[in-house]
Amino acid sequence: MALDGTFSIFRIDAAGDTEITSQGYATPSVVEFNVGASRPDARSHTSSVNIKYTEDISIHPNPNRHLSQIQAGKLGVQVLTIRGYFETPNSAQGIAKLINWMENDKTNASLPFGRFGIRSSNMTQIALTPSATAGYILVDVDITDVEDIQNVADFTAVLYRNGSV
Numbered sequence: 001m002a003l004d005g006t007f008s009i010f011r012i013d014a015a016g017d018t019e020i021t022s023q024g025y026a027t028p029s030v031v032e033f034n035v036g037a038s039r040p041d042a043r044s045h046t047s048s049v050n051i052k053y054t055e056d057i058s059i060h061p062n063p064n065r066h067l068s069q070i071q072a073g074k075l076g077v078q079v080l081t082i083r084g085y086f087e088t089p090n091s092a093q094g095i096a097k098l099i100n101w102m103e104n105d106k107t108n109a110s111l112p113f114g115r116f117g118i119r120s121s122n123m124t125q126i127a128l129t130p131s132a133t134a135g136y137i138l139v140d141v142d143i144t145d146v147e148d149i150q151n152v153a154d155f156t157a158v159l160y161r162n163g164s165v
Helices: 019-023 093-103
Strands: 007-011 030-033 044-060 069-087 116-120 134-144 152-163
Touching: 007 019, 019 030, 030 044, 030 093, 093 134, 093 152, 116 134
Parallel strands: none
Antiparallel strands: 007 030, 007 116, 044 069, 069 152, 134 152
């Protein structure tokens, strides 16, 4: 099997599995996006990918002074927001895949930090295949049927990176 499209979100079942492994499951567990995408179909497209890093900080009140003291922590959260659209939403299988993923477990005993991976040809820094020490957790999916354009449904998917950096 090949890796198609320029971007993908995939879910695996066990440490050591990869995106290619997820394609071979009885119910393949990958959504490919953009030019050349074929799994589960060619109707999924990304329009933007945003990565946000937030530092954990502790604010200590400083009575009778203008500024409170801030203690810097370590990297707190890495949030990945993917926006895009599905062509012909009534038959776009990527929509059902995202809904199914939201309804099911995001971790398991083999992948305690998340079962989701990312492949990106344009921004390889965010690419990750889940392992026993790191993974993405799919935390939010928002799908909007665009009434003015009958053959398009916009989506936003939010994933948090979990585990070691």
